[in-house]
Amino acid sequence: MRKTISGILFVILFLSISLPGKDKLKYFRMDKIVNISGKIVKIRTEERYLKNSFIVFEVLEKKTGKVYDVEVSPLWFYKIDVVEGSFISVKGALNNLEDKDVILAQSMTCSGEIFNFRDKFGFPLWRGERHGLGKNKWKGEMRKKGNN
Amino acid sequence: MRTIFRFILIMTSISIIYAEINFGAGINSYYSDNIFLNSTAISDYVNVFSADINYTAKHYNIYFDGDFSIYAENSEFNSYRIEPGIELLKYLKGRNYIYFNLSYPVLVYSDYYTDFNYNGPSAEFGFKYYLSSSLLFKSGYNLEIRTYPNFSSFDFSNHTFFIELNKFFSSQTTIRLQTGFNYRFYRHIAKIFPGSDWAMDQNKGSANSMSVPNISGILRISQGIGSKFGLYAEGELRKNFRGLDEAETLINNSYVIYPYNDNYLWDGRRITFGVRFIPFAEIAVSGNISIMDKHYPGVYVMDEEGMVVEPETEREDKLYLYNVSISKKFRKLNTFLSFAFRNNSSSDFFFDYKMLTLSAGIRYYF
Secondary structure, three states: OHHHHHHHHHHHHHHHHHOOOOOOOOOOOHHHEEEEEEEEEEEEEEEEOOOEEEEEEEEEEOOOOOEEEEEEEEHHHOOOOOOOOOEEEEEEEEEEEOOEEEEEEEEEEEOOEEEEOEOOOOOEOOOOOOOOOOHHHHHHHHHHHHEO | OHHHHHHHHHHHHHHHHOOOEEEEEEEEEEEEOOOOOOOOOOOEEEEEEEEEEEEEOOOEEEEEEEEEEEEOOOHHHOEEEEEEEEEEEEEOOOOOEEEEEEEOOEEEEOOOOHHHOEEOOEEEEEEEEEEEOOEEEEEEEEEEEEEOOOOHHHOEEEEEEEEEEEEEOOOOEEEEEEEEEEEEEEEEEEOOOOOOOHHHHHHHOOEEEEEEEEEEEEEEEEEEEOOOEEEEEEEEEEEEOOOOOOOHHHHHHOOOOOOOOEOOOOEEEEEEEEEEEOOOOOEEEEEEEEEEEEEEEEEEOEOOOOOEOOOOOEEEEEEEEEEEEEEEEOOOEEEEEEEEEEEEEEOOHHHOEEEEEEEEEEEEEO
16 A cells, blocks of 8 residues: 555656656745845736736846846736836845746846745745735825825 | 734734734824914823734725724823725726725724714725826825714815826926815704704704815925935915805814814915935935915904903914834734824914924734
8 A cells, every 4th residue: 555655656756757848847945045236127927837817027227237127026916116217126035047047036126126926945925915906005105195 | 922922823823824814903002292283282102003904815904904093191082993995906907907995994982083984985086107117196085974973063074186297207206286176065063052062952953964075286396316215395285165154063073183284164365395215224214394374264263251242253273293103024024103282373372383293103914
């Protein structure tokens, strides 16, 4: 019995490693943390990880002139009004996939505001931290109009 | 202590097992040397305990928010507020979305101020749409229907509507234009004062209904300097089409607790200058100064006895408002410190006041 279970587990493990995945896996490696500053040249939404729509910035780094893909967060977690042309600083973990440099964003600053996407260990804040979809933003905006 | 520990353990376990369920809890403490914003200058130390529970699926969130306000010196002002609600967020193409929220807030004072207890439904609709890569359109509508069970003359419904355009430039400049329309409708205001309530007087048929419509326009220019520094200036104009004439019952009863500081009752202009920056270690610092010229249509200057001073003149205020705030986010903990100072000069001596508030708060997400 134990042998059968071990055999099944081995087959599953083998298949999970050898079968080609739709997405290449990206890891948040603490030893690959980088800081870049530059302009957002393009903002895309892309399907990643279990068909979730993700926000991806293409950032032209000021120092090197290199363009990085910055994977920000799932669409529903993203509530920032930045646009193409905005100047940002990003801290995140660098991945190199098929000669494309991808940064998994940990935090970002823009015009003096801080936006956090992952904790200091790289754990995504959108996992287990859905404290509402917009109540703080929209309700807060409406309440501001009512009090001074 | 053991109870708190158990509570934290249970909340954390539930959050881990059921990822769709989240809890948050926090405390905001503040000291104000003038909690009522008037010349009585009553100071107090206030603790606000808050908690929320959310069940969130892909497109909707069901929530229950609640808070307790506890006053150290003026316990008759203690209150709690609860708000169950549901919100829906539907992404359209790209980053555009529509948002809808329906909730039912309830506010209850513990003792002396129960006239101000209220409840009633509130609905919100929001729409965000990128007209181009550098032009953002936003619009929102809010309907709020409030019922005051202990003093029905206060009952009202509010309609708030706004549209906003944001134009982003490559120089890191953003220009925002916003216009809004507010409409407050008092359903039945008793004619007789003091101690008069429409519910008590309705057999005499002595009630007014009254609407207070106003429009506003806001222009905001903000400038980013690098990624860690931002400046903004904002100007606002408001115009009320009608004042609070013939609402003596409201004005007298709300004299202390409700000093007409909401945007439905004043018109005039406001100018704000603000700055935001991140000096180090992801600590966010922000500060702003606002100068407001406020005119209260239909609210007349009164003497110490609460009688209208002859000849009748409407209340005029000039308010200087200063705010500084420092905040830092840790993994599941948000913290902030803030300082606020208000200096209000008014043609009505009762509203000639200064106020200093120091606040600190922490919020933890399980």
